Amino acid sequence: MSVLSANLGFPRMGANRELKRQVEAYWSGKINDSALLKVADELRKNHWILQKNQLGLDIVPSNDFSFYDQVLDHAFTVGAIPKRYRDVFIKNDDDLLPSALEGNKLSTYFAMARGFQQFPGEGSDLPVIDLEAMEMKKWFDTNYHYIVPEFEPNQQFKLTSSKFLDEYKLAKSFGVETRPVLIGPVSLLLLGKAIPNSPTDFKPIQLLEGLLPVYEEIVRHLAEAGACSIQFDEPCLVMDLDPKLAQSYHTAYCRLSIAAKKSSGEPIKIHLTTYFGDIVPNLSFIFPDLPIDGLHVDLIRAPEQFESVLSAVAKHPTLQLSLGVVNGRNIWKSDLNSAFDTVSRAVAVLGANRVIVAPSCSLLHTPHSLDAETELNPEVKDWLAFSVEKIKEIVLITKSANNGIDSIKVELEDNQRSVQIRRKSSKIHNPAVQERLKGVNPDMKRRRSTFDKRWTKQQEIFKLPRFPTTTIGSFPQTGEVRKARAAFKRGDMSKEKYDEFIKDEIKKCIQLQEKNDLDVLVHGEFERTDMVEFFGEHLEGYAFTKNGWVQSYGSRCVKPPIIYGDVYRPKPITTEVAKYAQSLTKKPVKGMLTGPVTMLQWSFVRDDQHRKLTTQQLALAIRDEVTDLEACGISIIQIDEPALREGLPLRHSAWKEYLDWSVDCFLLASSSVADITQIHTHMCYSDFFDIIDAIRRMDVDVITIESSRSGLKFLRPESFTYSNEIGPGIYDIHSPRIPRQEEMEHRLEEMLKRLKRDNIWVNPDCGLKTRKWDEVDLALKNMTEVAKKFRYKN
Ligand code: GLN
Ligand code: ZN
Numbered sequence: 001m002s003v004l005s006a007n008l009g010f011p012r013m014g015a016n017r018e019l020k021r022q023v024e025a026y027w028s029g030k031i032n033d034s035a036l037l038k039v040a041d042e043l044r045k046n047h048w049i050l051q052k053n054q055l056g057l058d059i060v061p062s063n064d065f066s067f068y069d070q071v072l073d074h075a076f077t078v079g080a081i082p083k084r085y086r087d088v089f090i091k092n093d094d095d096l097l098p099s100a101l102e103g104n105k106l107s108t109y110f111a112m113a114r115g116f117q118q119f120p121g122e123g124s125d126l127p128v129i130d131l132e133a134m135e136m137k138k139w140f141d142t143n144y145h146y147i148v149p150e151f152e153p154n155q156q157f158k159l160t161s162s163k164f165l166d167e168y169k170l171a172k173s174f175g176v177e178t179r180p181v182l183i184g185p186v187s188l189l190l191l192g193k194a195i196p197n198s199p200t201d202f203k204p205i206q207l208l209e210g211l212l213p214v215y216e217e218i219v220r221h222l223a224e225a226g227a228c229s230i231q232f233d234e235p236c237l238v239m240d241l242d243p244k245l246a247q248s249y250h251t252a253y254c255r256l257s258i259a260a261k262k263s264s265g266e267p268i269k270i271h272l273t274t275y276f277g278d279i280v281p282n283l284s285f286i287f288p289d290l291p292i293d294g295l296h297v298d299l300i301r302a303p304e305q306f307e308s309v310l311s312a313v314a315k316h317p318t319l320q321l322s323l324g325v326v327n328g329r330n331i332w333k334s335d336l337n338s339a340f341d342t343v344s345r346a347v348a349v350l351g352a353n354r355v356i357v358a359p360s361c362s363l364l365h366t367p368h369s370l371d372a373e374t375e376l377n378p379e380v381k382d383w384l385a386f387s388v389e390k391i392k393e394i395v396l397i398t399k400s401a402n403n404g405i406d407s408i409k410v411e412l413e414d415n416q417r418s419v420q421i422r423r424k425s426s427k428i429h430n431p432a433v434q435e436r437l438k439g440v441n442p443d444m445k446r447r448r449s450t451f452d453k454r455w456t457k458q459q460e461i462f463k464l465p466r467f468p469t470t471t472i473g474s475f476p477q478t479g480e481v482r483k484a485r486a487a488f489k490r491g492d493m494s495k496e497k498y499d500e501f502i503k504d505e506i507k508k509c510i511q512l513q514e515k516n517d518l519d520v521l522v523h524g525e526f527e528r529t530d531m532v533e534f535f536g537e538h539l540e541g542y543a544f545t546k547n548g549w550v551q552s553y554g555s556r557c558v559k560p561p562i563i564y565g566d567v568y569r570p571k572p573i574t575t576e577v578a579k580y581a582q583s584l585t586k587k588p589v590k591g592m593l594t595g596p597v598t599m600l601q602w603s604f605v606r607d608d609q610h611r612k613l614t615t616q617q618l619a620l621a622i623r624d625e626v627t628d629l630e631a632c633g634i635s636i637i638q639i640d641e642p643a644l645r646e647g648l649p650l651r652h653s654a655w656k657e658y659l660d661w662s663v664d665c666f667l668l669a670s671s672s673v674a675d676i677t678q679i680h681t682h683m684c685y686s687d688f689f690d691i692i693d694a695i696r697r698m699d700v701d702v703i704t705i706e707s708s709r710s711g712l713k714f715l716r717p718e719s720f721t722y723s724n725e726i727g728p729g730i731y732d733i734h735s736p737r738i739p740r741q742e743e744m745e746h747r748l749e750e751m752l753k754r755l756k757r758d759n760i761w762v763n764p765d766c767g768l769k770t771r772k773w774d775e776v777d778l779a780l781k782n783m784t785e786v787a788k789k790f791r792y793k794n
Contacts (some may be wrong), residue, residue: 001353003343005398006059006322008231008273008296009181009362010047011387012066013551015369019043020555023067027114027555033106040065044167048176055391058398061231062167062178064362067101068113068147068554071191072134074183075149076101076109078214079158082150082195084131085111098159100166113147113554135193136553138646140235140276142329142365143560143602145553149192151204157214165221172226179271180222181362184234185215185252186245191236208248215252216259219268223260229269229293232256235361237285238277238298240652246285257291269293275324275361277650278302279309287312296322299342300329300360306342314349321346324360325397326390331366331548331562331604333385333422334393336400336408336415343401357398363387365550372547380543380564383422423608430540430566437616444623445667447675447699451724454675454701461635461676462588467748467762467787468519470727472682472704473592473638474767475509475524476776485529502527503580510584512773516780520636521589523581525767531594531640532602533561539621541567542603562604563614569621572628579632590680591629591637596622596665601643612661622669630673638680639670641698642706642766645683645691659694666698678702684766688714692722701725706765712747715754726755729765730783736771738778744786762787 013019022039025031044065051057066073075081079096081089089108090096101109110116115133120126135148164180171178183191189204189211222230234249253270260268271294272286279286279297286295297309313321323346325339339357346355369388373381385393393415400408422428447454484501487493493501509524528534536542542561549557574591581589596618606614622639629637644666649658670679681698684706688695692714695703704727707714712728714720730747731739744762751760762783768776 003347003352003355003357003398003401004058005056005391005394006179006356006358007051007057007061007363007391007394008233008275008324008328008358009061009064009364010051011364011366011368011551012043012047012064013368013549013557014043014046015372016547017549017557019067020557023555027110033102036067036106037100037102040067041170044170045174048171048174048178050388051391052176055388056395057391059229059356059358060171060176060178061181061362062171063164063180063182064364065167067106067109070146070181071139071149071183071188072109072113072147073161073163074188075147075192076105076112077159077161077163077218078188078211079160080149080151080155080192081108081112081160082134083152085116088116088129088131096158096160098162101161101163105161141646141648141650142276143550143552143558143646144365146191149188149204150195151189151192151207152195153198153202155207155210157207157211159214159217162221164218165225168222168225168227177228179229179231180227181231181233182215182218184232184272185211185256186248187234187236190245205245205248208252212252212255215256219256219259220262223265223268226265227268228266229271230260231271231273231296233273233275235273235275237272237274237279237282238302239650241282241285246282249285249290253290253292269320271296271320271322273322274298275328276301278305280305281651283308283312288315292319294320294322294356296324296356296358298324298360300324300327306345310346310349313354318354320354320356321350322356322358324358326357326359326385326393327607328359328361328363328390329365330607331384331386332607333383333389333415333418334397335419336393336397336412337405339393339397340400340405343397347401352402355401357394357401359390359394363390366390367545367548367550373545375546376543379421379425379427380562382418383564384562386548425565428541428565428606428608430568433566433568433617433620436568436620437613440616440620440668445664445671447671447673447679449675451699451701454678455725457675458678458701462678464519465787465791466758467760467790469762469784469787470518470520470590470704471513471522471764471780472729472733472767473522473525473590473640474528474769475505475512475522475526476771476773477526477769478773481505481526485527502577506577506581507584510581510589512777513780514585514587516777517784518780519587521581521585521587522592523577523589525592525769527577530558532599533559535573535594535599535622536561536563536603538571538573539567539569539618541565541617558602560602560604563600563606565606567614567617567621569624573625575625575628575632575634578629578634582634588636589634591626591634593622593625593629593637593639593669595639595641595644595681596669597647597662598641598643601647612665615662615665616668619665619668623672626670627672630677635676636678636680637670637673638682639666639700640682641666642682642684644694645688648691659691663694663697670698670700680704682766689717689720692720696722696724699724702727702761704761704763704765705729712750715751720754722755723759725759725761727761727763730762730786731764731779733764733766733768733771733779736775738775739782741782741786741789744783745789748786748790762790
């Protein structure tokens with residue numbers, strides 16, 4: 001026996017996002033389900049054959065594919081289909097028999113993911129159906145969103161899909177033996193939520209006993225089909241867990257292990273997989289006696305856990321240790337030498353047959369392959385590894401562990417050359433940036449006066465009415481806007497023409513806001529594809545890929561830019577556009593910037609320095625822009641930080657450190673201005689109450705926040721106080737429906753119960769980018785009328 005190489009999950013979209021295209025074609029009725037299934041089978045087959053035959057990986061995953069999201073797959077598989085969908089889609093019990101995800105099952109599945117509407121016309125017998133989608137949440141601290149399973153107190157579980165088995169068998173039919181991936185039963189319950197109006201003491205984890213028979217059935221089916229091992233993902237093990245959950249883990253894995261052994265033939269091996277953090281605080285959940293055969297740990301995010309985990313595993317007679325030594329969350333080439341050292345150390349302690357080499361987590365979070373990156377600077381490209389290249393690294397590290405480091409001599413030399421060049425490259429290190437950082441002092445992170453003093457001065461200057469109205473920044477990015485930008489980028493449209501086009505859009509946007517009598521205007525952000533990419537393209541130290549797509553949710557992919565070197569701003573970015581927009585109106589137009597923490601969060605970042613340092617560099621670049629905007633007469637500047645909350649570490653004990661530096665960076669970016677310059681920020685999808693102290697410390701003059709999906713829950717705790725100005729979004733921009741005035745009035749009334757009347761702003765809850773012009777026009781008209789009503793009340 002020898003060291004084996006493994007993967008924990010492969011990106012599903014395909015080299016050219018084939019899955020995205022076909023799923024969207026299916027949704028719009030252009031292809032039927034059998035056509036979609038064919039594409040899916042083709043993709044799965046290609047990915048298995050690629051990993052096994054072309055790249056030479058020993059342990060290839062199956063059931064890592066998904067049409068939308070793997071957590072939704074599991075909720076569906078165990079029959080946790082909320083009642084609203086069951087009532088519409090499940091006609092009889094046969095619909096719930098385990099079978100492939102096709103036909104009616106596929107419709108139910110997508111309805112859960114995306115909601116379902118049916119508005120039959122006059123005279124039709126069909127009923128009106130309007131089902132909301134299930135909630136979506138960020139997958140741990142990644143930018144991947146999962147569907148939150150809904151559980152009810154008397155939840156009945158039932159094996160409803162055979163996807164896990166179909167994939168295993170399909171792979172086998174191509175000659176590829178795979179290791180099926182399942183989300184472990186404990187994490188599945190912990191990731192879910194109780195349905196509304198459940199008794200307050202109901203927690204989904206109480207359903208474990210009822211859920212386990214379904215998992216046992218899954219294990220039995222896989223055993224019968226001949227599977228040798230199953231990967232159970234239990235990422236919740238890296239979180240702060242209630243010690244009582246140790247019992248749940250114990251119960252679950254004892255039962256699964258018995259099921260795995262009971263089957264005819266060889267017992268199935270159970271591999272427990274953790275990622276995104278360190279399991280040491282929860283080691284007692286696993287050791288000494290959780291009956292598992294393998295354990296995977298993430299040694300990229302938490303290398304410090306290595307020795308503790310190794311010695312715990314060493315005490316066990318047979319347990320295999322899977323070492324996550326290749327980064328599944330970032331795009332840099334691994335240092336093969338140091339990975340070799342780690343693996344050798346584990347081999348020395350455990351013996352080769354108990355060691356597995358793997359990525360730190362599923363490769364879902366990295367793009368497919370570097371092959372398509374023909375336009376990337378070759379020097380930078382040489383530093384990178386996407387999923388395919390990462391599997392090559394895993395195979396090489398495994399080979400070196402088995403046959404000695406000399407067995408990969410040529411590849412290692414190549415790798416070490418790239419690693420060395422990157423370390424020393426002048427593209428990365430910029431002495432001027434580093435010098436400037438040393439000069440940062442506390443005064444640079446502090447406004448000149450306190451909020452009260454600034455407020456008084458700003459009132460005099462802006463003379464805004466009470467309940468001032470504004471928007472978050474972007475206005476409709478129509479097909480026309482996207483077409484023009486694409487034509488300009490391709491070189492089919494001249495710069496002059498493109499600039500003219502953008503100016504016309506800005507004019508239209510200002511006119512619409514004036515017509516609806518908004519108080520603080522925006523230019524509409526038509527020149528930006530994406531709030532991070534746009535600024536990244538104007539900063540040094542950033543690189544962009546052509547095809548580096550990563551799934552964000554469902555069929556939606558993002559292409560995070562890459563921060564490879566010291567960041568600085570060579571010249572002003574937004575001043576011209578801001579000046580132009582301001583020239584069109586007497587009302588203030590906000591300058592619109594992306595904050596340093598969000599720039600960091602939504603990029604692939606350097607791994608050769610602390611994230612804090614990279615963020616400080618970004619902060620100085622944004623600070624320069626703030627200073628320049630102020631100098632050219634822009635008196636209100638918004639610095640968006642929608643991702644600040646998302647960056648919170650998984651463990652509570654690390655929150656303070658993160659919030660300290662991230663808020664410091666925001667302050668560094670925003671504090672250069674005079675008292676009379678009004679600083680705004682905007683945040684979305686945050687549990688504001690969690691980070692309210694940090695928000696207070698950001699000391700912005702005005703914060704606008706998303707609050708329509710989460711409700712105004714953050715206002716509810718008695719202890720909530722906030723003294724600066726605040727605009728909790730008054731309607732949901734994610735839906736095409738036009739908000740009625742009464743709804744908005746109701747929300748304002750709610751806010752008035754907790755916030756000072758003088759402090760409330762009236763605005764939508766996020767940018768209007770995805771809406772249509774006529775929707776925006778009507779919605780804003782309703783919104784400003786509501787604000788006016790409140791102004792004149794009392
Ligand atoms: N200013 C940005 C916009 O309106 C903010 C986007 C966001 O919050 N994600 O589009
Ligand atoms: Zn937002």
